Amino acid sequence: MSNQLPAVTVVGSINLDIIATTDRLPTAGETLGGGVLQQQPGGKGANQAVAAARLGGSARMIGAVGDxxxxxxxxxxxxxxxxxxxxxxxxxxxxxxxxxIVVDRDGENQIVVCPGANSGFSLDGVEFSAEETVLCQLEVGLPVVLEAARRSTGFFVLNAAPAMDLPAELLERCDLVIVNESEYQLIPALADAKLVAVTYGKDGSALLERGRRVAEAPALSVPVANTVGAGDAFCAALVLAIRAGHDYATALAVANAVGADAVGDPSSQPALAPLEEYIARATEAAVACQ
Structure with missing residues (x-):
């Protein structure tokens, strides 16, 4: 097990998040008053890169913004x-x-993404090394993700969100796929994937090899401020923990702890402690349960 966290290169989206916080989410055709407006950095790709950096990893971002x-x-x-x-x-x-983004008092949200520059960039001139872990999502064009998978020679991870049908070539290249419970149900081909991490909200998370559950970890009960960046923080933490050599159950517990910290922060790119602190917490919790 390495004491040095791996280098993570994120290929993905960079967005400006415009967030309205309300008591509840509006129904179809309804206008709600009394909201509070915020603007902050976001995008699944950028969120994951920032989380990896704040956890202590070496993070590189590949994506695009407008001028x-x-x-x-x-x-x-x-x-x-x-x-x-x-x-x-x-x-x-x-x-x-x-x-x-509209977020209610319980942290639930509705999101509409306008991709802009995220749908217009390519990987021309970008190089990947065998030592890099490459992490992609699906908020950018699928051709860019496929190209990243073909060019990357190291550990390749796909956060398959938003859910869509995935080419067999892409799934076969993935060393790890990360999804939530709904996304796992929407992508049947994941049942045959090499390694899939599935998050279940309050029911924790699990890792499946070719559809067989090989590890799991419970969720932590914490007050929820915003769920927008929690999944992205989970992804970054899980990738770092696995690539640093931790066993699957420990890696899941660490990622759950990071996700729990993230939901307590109203930002899409929450403040996080170094990964070592979450590893220590997970280890202490495991010892206490023995």
Missing amino acids: DAQGHLMVQSLSGAGVNTADVAVLDGDATGTAL
């Missing part, structure tokens, strides 16, 4: 969190991706 004020702010935010942004493209003529 606008929002895009420059997103790049500055990534850099400020410790993410290498040398391969973030600034596309003239494209708007920076934007997510419109």
Whole structure:
């Protein structure tokens, strides 16, 4: 087991999140008053890169923003969190991706994503090393994800969200797929995948090899402020813990603890402790249960 966290390269989306917080989510055709508006950095790719950096990993972001004020702010935010942004493209003529999010008092949300520059970038000129763990999601074009899978020679991870049918070539290349319970049901081919992590909300998480459960960990009960960035923090933590050599049950417990911290933070890119602290917590909890 390595004491040094692995290098993680995230290929994915970079968005400006515009968040309205209300007492409850609106129904179809309904207008709600009394909301509180926030704007903050987001996008599943950027969220995962920032989480990896804040957990102590070496994080690189590959993605795109528009040549606008929002895009420059997103790049500055990534850099400020410790993410290498040398391969973030600034596309003239494209708007920076934007997510419109409504969050209720229980942390549940509704999201509409306007991809903008996220759908317009390529991997031309981007190189991957065998030592890098490459982490992708599906908020960017599937051709970009496929190209990343083909070019990457190291450990390749796909957070298959939002759920869609996946080419057999992509699934066969994945060393790890991460989904929530709903996404797992929507992608039947995952039952035959090499290794799949599934999150079950309050029921914790599990790892499945070719559809067979090989490890699980309970969720932590915490007050919920915002669930938007929790899954992304979970992804980053799980990848770092597995690649650092921890067994599957420990890695899941660590990722659950990170996700629990994330839901207690109203930001899509929450403040996190170093991964070692979550590993210590998971180890102490396991000893206490013996």
